[in-house]
Amino acid sequence: MIGDNDMEAALIVPDENTGEPVSNKPRALRRQRTAPVSARSASKAAAGKSRRYTEQERREKIAFIEAAVAAGPATRKQAIHDAGISEQTYYQWMRSTQSTDKTAAQSVPIADAADDLVQLEAENQRLRKLLAEKLREENATLRKSLGLI
The missing domain is CATH 1.20.5 (Single alpha-helices involved in coiled-coils or other helix-helix interfaces)
Known part of the structure; x- marks a missing residue:
């Protein structure tokens, strides 16, 4: 196990020519970015995560999927594909709507x-x-x- 004194010895390296101990050079600092921030990236950063669909559009797509599954031989996977979203997105939306329904009922x-x-x-x-x-x-x-x- 390396003690405090051993750690200092590990940082000090002997000079090749003279043999005298010389400490390692500190690394140079990186240059700061000077490029201006665009208005679009600034608005995205301010708004946080961008959303592609509004809450109303989400509810409409979920209703479309549920109606397609209930109406006929289409599977849920096919209805989700027809709605133009991924299965993961559908289940995330369903989870978020169920959690908001529960909190509304509990409040x-x-x-x-x-x-x-x-x-x-x-x-x-x-x-x-x-x-x-x-x-x-x-x-x-x-x-x-x-x-x-």
Whole structure:
């Protein structure tokens, strides 16, 4: 294992002529780019990843594919090819639409959820009272029939 002192010795190389230790030369810095950035590449960098299809176009293509598969003998692979996209793109779009549907369904306002919870608790209380009354009546009839009362 190389220690700190060994590492310094590895960086210092003896001169061929004199035999005196000489450290390695540092590398020269690379020249900076001076070419101007075009407006198009600047807008791409600002916008991030460019998109070929809008959300509306994606939904239309997915609907076209689903209709083609449901309508006839065309396979999903053939319908995707007819729509002009790759299978990978289709499945990525489907995954993204399903995840947005799930988050939309899960995003219920807190006030509505609290109101629903209060209603459910009240109904639960009412049902428990009904059940308790029925059990008391059955218990009373059983006691009468057994002659315990």
